[in-house]
Amino acid sequence: MDMVIRSLATTLLALAIPLASAQSLSLTIGNTVAGQTPMVKMAQFIFRVNGCADLSKAKVAATAEGIVGNARRTIALDPLKLQQQPGVYAISDRWGTDGTWVVAITAGCLGATAGAIVQINARTFVRDGTQFFSRAPSPADIETALKAYASPVSVPR
Amino acid sequence: MADSEIAASILEACRNGDRDAFRALYEAYKDKVYSICLYFFHGDTAEASDVTQEVFLKLFAGIASFHGEAGFSTWLYRLVKNACLDASRRRVARARIADSPGMALPSPEDDLLNSQAAKAVQQAVSALPAKFRLPILLRYFSDFSYEEMSTTLNCSMGTVASRLNRGHKMLAKLLGGRDV
Amino acid sequence: MSDQHLSRLPVVKAPDEIWNSIEASLHTPPPERLRPWQWSRWAWLPATVVLLAVALWWFNGPHGTRWEVVRTTGSQSARTETVGPGELLQTDTHSSAEMQVGAIGKVEIEPGTRLRIIATKQNNNRLSLEHGEIAAAISAPPRLFFVETKSATAVDLGCEYRMKVDDAGNGLLRVTRGWVSFESQGRESLVPAGANCRTRAGAGPGTPFFEDAPSVLTTALDEFDFSGGSETALRTILTQARPRDTLTLWHLLARVPAPLRPMVYDRMISFAPPPAGVTRENALSLDPLTLKVWKDELAWTW
Numbered sequence: 310m311d312m313v314i315r316s317l318a319t320t321l322l323a324l325a326i327p328l329a330s331a332q333s334l335s336l337t338i339g340n341t342v343a344g345q346t347p348m349v350k351m352a353q354f355i356f357r358v359n360g361c362a363d364l365s366k367a368k369v370a371a372t373a374e375g376i377v378g379n380a381r382r383t384i385a386l387d388p389l390k391l392q393q394q395p396g397v398y399a400i401s402d403r404w405g406t407d408g409t410w411v412v413a414i415t416a417g418c419l420g421a422t423a424g425a426i427v428q429i430n431a432r433t434f435v436r437d438g439t440q441f442f443s444r445a446p447s448p449a450d451i452e453t454a455l456k457a458y459a460s461p462v463s464v465p466r
Numbered sequence: 467m468a469d470s471e472i473a474a475s476i477l478e479a480c481r482n483g484d485r486d487a488f489r490a491l492y493e494a495y496k497d498k499v500y501s502i503c504l505y506f507f508h509g510d511t512a513e514a515s516d517v518t519q520e521v522f523l524k525l526f527a528g529i530a531s532f533h534g535e536a537g538f539s540t541w542l543y544r545l546v547k548n549a550c551l552d553a554s555r556r557r558v559a560r561a562r563i564a565d566s567p568g569m570a571l572p573s574p575e576d577d578l579l580n581s582q583a584a585k586a587v588q589q590a591v592s593a594l595p596a597k598f599r600l601p602i603l604l605r606y607f608s609d610f611s612y613e614e615m616s617t618t619l620n621c622s623m624g625t626v627a628s629r630l631n632r633g634h635k636m637l638a639k640l641l642g643g644r645d646v
Numbered sequence: 647m648s649d650q651h652l653s654r655l656p657v658v659k660a661p662d663e664i665w666n667s668i669e670a671s672l673h674t675p676p677p678e679r680l681r682p683w684q685w686s687r688w689a690w691l692p693a694t695v696v697l698l699a700v701a702l703w704w705f706n707g708p709h710g711t712r713w714e715v716v717r718t719t720g721s722q723s724a725r726t727e728t729v730g731p732g733e734l735l736q737t738d739t740h741s742s743a744e745m746q747v748g749a750i751g752k753v754e755i756e757p758g759t760r761l762r763i764i765a766t767k768q769n770n771n772r773l774s775l776e777h778g779e780i781a782a783a784i785s786a787p788p789r790l791f792f793v794e795t796k797s798a799t800a801v802d803l804g805c806e807y808r809m810k811v812d813d814a815g816n817g818l819l820r821v822t823r824g825w826v827s828f829e830s831q832g833r834e835s836l837v838p839a840g841a842n843c844r845t846r847a848g849a850g851p852g853t854p855f856f857e858d859a860p861s862v863l864t865t866a867l868d869e870f871d872f873s874g875g876s877e878t879a880l881r882t883i884l885t886q887a888r889p890r891d892t893l894t895l896w897h898l899l900a901r902v903p904a905p906l907r908p909m910v911y912d913r914m915i916s917f918a919p920p921p922a923g924v925t926r927e928n929a930l931s932l933d934p935l936t937l938k939v940w941k942d943e944l945a946w947t948w
Contacts, residue, residue: 342825342838343945348667350805350824351785357946389663390512401663432806432823433839436890485749492665500660513659518660519667526668587655606655 333360334421336414338439344391344399352389352399353412354427354434361418364395368417371400374451376459377408386412406431409459411438415445426454477538480529492522497544502603504549508592513553521549543608543618547600554596588641598633605630669785711766714746730762736760737778747771748792751784764794775817779810780797781822798830798845805839815847820857828854838948841893846872853897856948858888867894880906889917892944900932918947 337357344355361367371386388398402414412427412434424446428438438458442450479487499521503514524545537557591599592637601619604610610618675836712728719725719741729735729745734868735755737743743755748771755761759778765771772792783806791802795914800807805824811817819828825838830850837843837854844852852871855864866882873879880902887895892914907930913919920929921943928936 337946339946340838340840340948341823342836342948343942345942345945348663351666352663386664387511387661389515389661392516393513399663401666403662483749489665492668496660496664497657500664501655501658504658505655515661515664515667518664522664522668591655607657 331391334418334423334443335359336416336423336441338424338425338427338434338436340433341399344394344397346391346393349389349391349399350462352401353429353432355391355399355424356388356414356427357394357395357398358396358416358418358423361416362394363410363419366409366419371396371398371412371414371422373404373410373412374455375408375410376405376455382408388414400427402429409455411451411454411458413446413451427449428454428458474566477532480486481532488526491525495542496522498607499542501542502546502607503550503593504604506596507554507586508600509588517549517553520553521545524549526531533572537614539608540610540614540617543604543610544620547604547619550600551596586641587637588639593640594633594636600628601626601629602633602637666785711748713748713763715743715764716745717741717743731763731766734760734762747782747784747791751782753783754781756780764792775809775811777811777813779808781808782806795845797847798828798851801827802830807837811845815845816843819843819845819851835897838893838915838945841948844868844871853894853901855894856890859888859891860892861896862886870898875902877906880909882935884909884913887913890947892917893948896937896944898939899939901927904930914944918944 335358337359338378339355339357341349341352341355344352349355358364358367358369369388371388373382373384373386375382375384382404384403386400386403388400390396391399400412400414410429412429414425414427416423422444424442424444425448426440426442428435435458438454440446440450476487476490480491495516500518501515503517503521504511507513507517521542525542532538591602594602601615604618605615608614608618612623612626614629616623619626665869676947677939712730715727715729715735717725717727717737719740726803735743735745737755737757737759739757742757745753745755747753750768750771753773756779759780760776761778761780762774762776763772764774769790770792771790772794774794776796779944780793782791782793784802789801791801793802793809795811795817797811797817800809805821805826807819807821807823807826809817809819819826819837820842821837821839823839825836828835828837828843828845828851830845835843835851840858841854841856843854846852849872853867863883863886866879866886869876870879870883880898883894883898895910895914899907899914902910911926911929920940924936924940929940
């Protein structure tokens with residue numbers, strides 16, 4: 310019986326290690342003040358790739374996904390890599406002030422993937438409206454988020 | 467872009483501090499400058515962005531002293547050359563294959579960069595020593611004559627010809643194993 | 647040959663962020679230089695007059711310019727004027743104005759506002775808000791644009807914000823993009839996007855708080871900042887704090903009496919363990935490097 314339990318534990322442990330590695334990649338979304346550089350002061354927000362053993366191998370991609378009027382729009386974004394903070398990128402507004410928008414981010418590193426959908430407002434982002442994934446956000450995730458957040462983008466007064 | 471395309475009025479307006487003229491100048495040259503930097507630094511977008519910014523800041527700071535002794539493009543690309551070489555001296559030398567800026571969500575640039583041929587050329591250019599890489603990129607993106615290249619690179623036309631020739635031979639070898 | 651190969655290298659579009667950074671880094675356009683023919687115009691004047699003209703050019707040129715103002719009354723605009731150092735700009739209850747701050751940004755002036763231009767120089771664009779409300783949007787390197795009030799000075803670190811003050815100098819700063827340092831007599835509050843900071847005459851800037859912080863917290867914070875700093879108020883703040891309110895708590899760590907610091911520290915680490923390099927001992931002794939390292943990591947939750 311002990312031997313059965315021991316071999317079961319060993320098997321489970323052997324399975325857990327690659328699972329842990331595969332799930333260790335994650336994203337953190339932050340206020341531009343965390344960028345510590347004036348270069349990002351006008352950015353909408355910044356994000357950080359966590360858990361990547363070799364950041365030179367990290368790949369990131371982002372799109373702005375929105376509904377403007379009744380039209381569905383997608384804009385490819387070019388995350389700006391911060392030299393002073395490896396693994397940190399800035400996202401700037403390229404979508405304008407009309408409509409409802411989210412930013413979908415995908416990060417990859419050494420076979421692991423992480424994603425996020427960030428709800429944005431007129432100037433920054435809504436932290437409570439950010440969702441994280443251990444994969445790339447799917448089109449269905451994006452559509453669900455847009456429907457949930459569909460409210461006019463307004464400038465805080 | 468040929469000098470004739472940059473109106474003298476824009477340069478004069480820049481000398482007078484016209485911010486809109488700065489922007490027009492920047493828009494006219496930014497993509498080529500960025501491309502040269504990007505390929506020079508092996509596809510490192512951050513490095514290319516930093517050096518591009520540095521080039522234009524130096525251009526704006528020094529434009530009052532530009533009186534047209536050489537063509538404007540020649541002067542600009544000399545700034546590019548110096549900034550690229552300065553930056554590469556400052557940083558640890560490393561060979562880096564270009565990272566595609568996108569991953570699962572391709573952009574038009576990704577479609578081009580991801581094509582096998584483009585990637586092979588990029589890698590071959592990256593493999594060139596800096597003194598051959600820079601003339602090759604300047605020649606291709608700026609379309610300079612040998613005379614303009616010699617002014618930009620501050621060397622004789624013979625040296626320009628020699629470096630281009632050797633750079634092209636190296637590229638051809640890397641890309642197909644055949645001499646020119 | 648190689649040109650065929652090189653033709654496969656596409657021209658890559660430069661990221662938009664590069665221009666944003668260039669614009670941010672540009673101080674002013676190159677100064678105008680007097681050309682020889684301009685000097686010859688003044689050649690017949692006495693040297694002292696020439697020197698005076700140069701001094702006036704120096705003052706009104708890159709070291710002291712006039713800012714353009716467009717006034718709007720009701721639905722009608724646009725009376726245009728300029729203001730310079732030492733001059734007053736005032737709007738009544740029916741009018742507003744928009745002022746260009748040199749080449750680095752603009753200030754919207756709400757109805758019922760009075761402000762004075764202090765300086766319009768390359769490295770010192772400064773105004774004094776005497777009462778009313780303004781909204782500033784500045785794209786410049788940090789510490790080039792300043793808004794003084796009777797109780798504190800907002801030092802622009804590159805951003806957009808609103809500031810409202812009354813005649814006594816009591817007011818509220820609201821940052822909507824970037825971040826602002828709100829300073830007075832050595833007391834500094836870092837106010838990032840989405841956060842506010844009150845200021846009171848005689849006390850200076852208060853402790854920053856996020857706009858969506860619980861009202862119970864902000865009321866207790868007002869009491870702590872401006873009514874004697876009671877332990878009861880502090881305990882309320884700590885109880886009501888959410889993870890992102892570590893913005894407030896980080897500032898409070900250096901503002902509470904030493905015996906109360908452990909309480910603040912313990913609440914902060916209840917949200918997340920401190921990063922490597924931050925020890926309890928160093929944090930409680932307010933070691934500057936420790937506090938900076940901690941702030942840099944906490945900022946990711948703000």
